[in-house]
Amino acid sequence: MARFRTWVGIAVAGALSVALAGCSSTGGKRAEDARRAAVAPAGVAVATPRWTFAMITHSGDGDTFWDIVQSGAEQAARKDNVTFLYSHDDEAQQQAQLVDAAVDKKVDGIIVTLAKPEAMKAAVARAEKAGIPVITVNSGSAQSKAFGALTHIGQDESVAGEAVGEELNKRGRKNVLCVLHEQGNVGHEQRCDGIGKTFRGTLRKLYVNGTSMPDVQSAIEAKLQADTSLDAVVTLGAPYADTAVKAKTDAGSRAEIDTFDLNAKVVAGLRNGTLGFAVDQQPYLQGYQAVDLLWLYKYNGDVLGGGKPVLTGPQIVTKDQADALAKYTERGTR
Amino acid sequence: MTATTDETTDERVLRISPPKRLLSRPELGSVVGALAVFAFFALAADGFLRASSLSTVLYASSAIGIMAVPVALLMIGGEFDLSAGVLVTSSALVSSMFSYQMTANAWVGVGVSLLVTLAVGAFNGFMLTRTGLPSFIVTLGTFLMLAGMNLGFTKLIDGTVSTKTIADMEGFASAREVFASTLTVGGVDVKVTIVWWLGLVALASWILLRTRAGNWIFAVGGNADAARAVGVPVAKTKTGLYLGVAFGAWVLGQHLLFSFDAIQSGEGVGNELIYIIAAVIGGCLITGGHGSAVGSAVGALLFGMTSKGIVFAEWNPDWFKFFLGAMLLLATLLNTWVRKRAEAAK
Numbered sequence: 001m002a003r004f005r006t007w008v009g010i011a012v013a014g015a016l017s018v019a020l021a022g023c024s025s026t027g028g029k030r031a032e033d034a035r036r037a038a039v040a041p042a043g044v045a046v047a048t049p050r051w052t053f054a055m056i057t058h059s060g061d062g063d064t065f066w067d068i069v070q071s072g073a074e075q076a077a078r079k080d081n082v083t084f085l086y087s088h089d090d091e092a093q094q095q096a097q098l099v100d101a102a103v104d105k106k107v108d109g110i111i112v113t114l115a116k117p118e119a120m121k122a123a124v125a126r127a128e129k130a131g132i133p134v135i136t137v138n139s140g141s142a143q144s145k146a147f148g149a150l151t152h153i154g155q156d157e158s159v160a161g162e163a164v165g166e167e168l169n170k171r172g173r174k175n176v177l178c179v180l181h182e183q184g185n186v187g188h189e190q191r192c193d194g195i196g197k198t199f200r201g202t203l204r205k206l207y208v209n210g211t212s213m214p215d216v217q218s219a220i221e222a223k224l225q226a227d228t229s230l231d232a233v234v235t236l237g238a239p240y241a242d243t244a245v246k247a248k249t250d251a252g253s254r255a256e257i258d259t260f261d262l263n264a265k266v267v268a269g270l271r272n273g274t275l276g277f278a279v280d281q282q283p284y285l286q287g288y289q290a291v292d293l294l295w296l297y298k299y300n301g302d303v304l305g306g307g308k309p310v311l312t313g314p315q316i317v318t319k320d321q322a323d324a325l326a327k328y329t330e331r332g333t334r
Numbered sequence: 335m336t337a338t339t340d341e342t343t344d345e346r347v348l349r350i351s352p353p354k355r356l357l358s359r360p361e362l363g364s365v366v367g368a369l370a371v372f373a374f375f376a377l378a379a380d381g382f383l384r385a386s387s388l389s390t391v392l393y394a395s396s397a398i399g400i401m402a403v404p405v406a407l408l409m410i411g412g413e414f415d416l417s418a419g420v421l422v423t424s425s426a427l428v429s430s431m432f433s434y435q436m437t438a439n440a441w442v443g444v445g446v447s448l449l450v451t452l453a454v455g456a457f458n459g460f461m462l463t464r465t466g467l468p469s470f471i472v473t474l475g476t477f478l479m480l481a482g483m484n485l486g487f488t489k490l491i492d493g494t495v496s497t498k499t500i501a502d503m504e505g506f507a508s509a510r511e512v513f514a515s516t517l518t519v520g521g522v523d524v525k526v527t528i529v530w531w532l533g534l535v536a537l538a539s540w541i542l543l544r545t546r547a548g549n550w551i552f553a554v555g556g557n558a559d560a561a562r563a564v565g566v567p568v569a570k571t572k573t574g575l576y577l578g579v580a581f582g583a584w585v586l587g588q589h590l591l592f593s594f595d596a597i598q599s600g601e602g603v604g605n606e607l608i609y610i611i612a613a614v615i616g617g618c619l620i621t622g623g624h625g626s627a628v629g630s631a632v633g634a635l636l637f638g639m640t641s642k643g644i645v646f647a648e649w650n651p652d653w654f655k656f657f658l659g660a661m662l663l664l665a666t667l668l669n670t671w672v673r674k675r676a677e678a679a680k
Contacts, residue, residue, distance in 0.1 A: 027502035028437030049549070062485050062495040062600020164443070179627060183652075207654070211601050212608075214397035214527075215641070220410065221390045222645040226381050239496065239598055248525065250516070279516070315522045332494045 003246040038246035046295075048085035051109065052083040053294055055287070057138070058095055058115035059088040064239060065261055065283050069138070071333060072287030080295040092119035099123035109133050109294035114140020114147070115187060121147060133297055137286045139187055145211075150297060151305045153289045155313035157187045160260065161194015163234035163314040164234060164279050171276065172258065174201040174233040177223060179209030181240055188236050191260060195234065204230075213243055219311070220247035224255060232256045232276070238263040243272050262317065264329040281313030284333045337468050359536050359627030361669035367615070375643035382646045385522040392524070395638030396531040399631050400586045401605075402612035403534045404578040406630035408543070409613050411621025413469035414553035415458065416494035417476035418579055419605035425451040425587025427488055428598045430497040440505035440592075442584075448507070448584050454480070455580025459573030471607045481603060497597045506592070514584070514593035527589050531631070532576035532580065536628035551575065555622030611658075612637050615665040636661065 033274055055073055059066035069087050077084035089095045102110055103110035103126050107297035108129050114120050116141050127134050127150045136144040136152045168176055178192040196203045206223050209215040224230055233255050235241045248255055256276040259266055269275035293295055296302040328334035339379055375382045386474055400563045407416055433443030461472045500506055515526045542548040550571040553561035562568045591597055616633030618625030640661060642652055
């Protein structure tokens with residue numbers, strides 16, 4: 001045991017000394033701190049009672065998109081003097097139970113996604129019965145009103161897909177590959193089908209294992225090698241766009257890479273021309289607006305949309321807008 | 335194995351004819367399967383036989399194979415590791431976040447990551463040997479804890495669920511050379527992971543077949559109590575095997591980091607099963623004591639060929655998992671059949 005301890009000591013000391021000696025003079029935390037220095041902290045601005053709002057989404061673990069939704073909601077909660085509770089589960093039944101738990105806690109408002117509407121119906125009805133206002137976000141625009149929600153905030157997946165299809169037409173693409181990183185996800189299918197609706201060329205689908213980047217890369221690479229006539233690849237999530245670019249380079253293909261959703265790397269790709277365009281549904285806005293509208297409803301009885309969904313997208317982002325967006329993606333809010 | 339063995343016909347010195355010896359090789363079933371799948375896709379999929387296509391298939395296989403090798407050794411030693419999939423992600427996250435937060439040279443992060451990853455392996459081994467709990471439970475616990483820590487720590491430290499880019503930091507370029515470069519061999523681009531993979535297979539085969547530790551691995555997997563009785567250090571062997579898995583996770587984790595730069599903290603879940611499947615297809619016995627490193631490589635290759643072959647053949651991918659399941663059953667049945675034949679022939 002003593003010898004073991006000595007070894008651990010040597011290892012830790014070694015790691016620390018290397019850490020001290022091996023500093024990087026470029027990038028890293030130090031560069032980020034310099035960038036952040038100018039940003040002012042957010043304070044509380046209203047004097048309404050401290051309400052509690054719960055948001056329950058169908059996000060999986062570690063999803064960058066939902067992370068941005070969450071930070072938008074948190075920002076609005078800070079401003080509105082609201083206690084914000086966030087929970088998520090990608091299993092519909094579990095998500096419904098989380099809604100039930102929020103109702104049991106007697107929160108002052110609930111924000112929920114309807115990715116699998118039927119599974120959520122009973123839980124949402126229970127919230128209505130308990131007198132808790134509900135706002136739906138992101139998915140479920142068709143069911144939102146019927147379920148008795150105040151408003152739906154989000155992007156219609158099919159409409160977003162159609163916008164991509166039109167953009168591809170405009171760019172003169174003929175043979176497009178749609179990369180789905182989650183087999184069986186309804187929203188993903190709607191996006192690809194939306195593209196197919198407006199796109200005049202041929203559209204093919206490719207399913208990849210989203211939890212393994214090497215698999216994503218090699219699958220896209222294989223597809224590009226198998227079908228050299230492909231002239232555009234559309235990924236359905238920002239993290240996969242960069243991987244698609246790598247696959248394209250390795251396969252020696254000339255296809256244009258386009259994507260749904262933004263992140264810092266996508267914006268960088270748009271700026272340097274490795275990506276064609278991105279379609280943004282402004283997740284920050286979805287979270288921010290949901291909290292803010294609940295607050296407005298509680299404070300002022302306001303409702304937005306008049307029974308129609310309030311759309312946060314699709315917005316096509318190209319090289320022209322990329323420069324202006326860079327600083328927002330850098331801090332993780334776009 | 336038993337005391338009833340006749341002195342004159344001790345099975346250990348029995349001369350076995352070459353075909354029979356071949357039949358008793360654990361990877362035989364998978365090699366036959368791999369040849370069949372290869373021939374099948376060569377005929378069915380257009381362009382599958384092109385050098386660039388094969389290089390893509392090999393890359394996909396290597397990303398599984400690097401982990402399938404130590405996982406196979408662990409299975410021969412009679413244990414499971416369900417934390418192997420997320421440990422790869424953990425390893426990449428530690429490396430990336432340490433470099434970034436300390437503004438340190440990327441190699442420092444790589445070194446710290448090796449220590450942390452090995453510590454997780456040591457923890458698995460320690461828990462297993464000290465508590466006597468089955469490895470299924472111990473590593474299931476580690477799996478869940480790691481998955482939670484991956485998300486929790488990344489969010490806590492970086493503020494988002496994916497790491498920030500370290501591509502502009504010192505040491506990144508040279509580390510990328512080691513873990514994620516592309517070599518050109520005879521005009522064909524080959525990913526460096528394939529070299530790592532083959533190296534690990536060779537190393538593992540040498541350990542299994544030529545060293546005392548190899549005998550220990552077979553012994554603890556066959557019958558841990560009997561092994562202990564004849565003086566095999568069971569706890570040390572099993573801990574060593576978990577350290578091996580951790581090392582594999584470190585190699586693959588660094589590849590992820592230096593190849594894809596930003597790491598998503600939710601990745602890796604589910605891949606542990608793929609590694610186990612590759613090892614089983616490659617002839618590893620689920621109950622331990624039987625298997626080979628080469629077999630795990632063939633299993634990974636089968637996996638890579640099937641998953642990418644379906645893309646090359648432009649089939650409906652809805653059925654991919656069906657093919658995989660059928661292949662797993664067939665390979666395991668073939669293995670069992672071959673082994674029974676071989677044992678009956680002795």
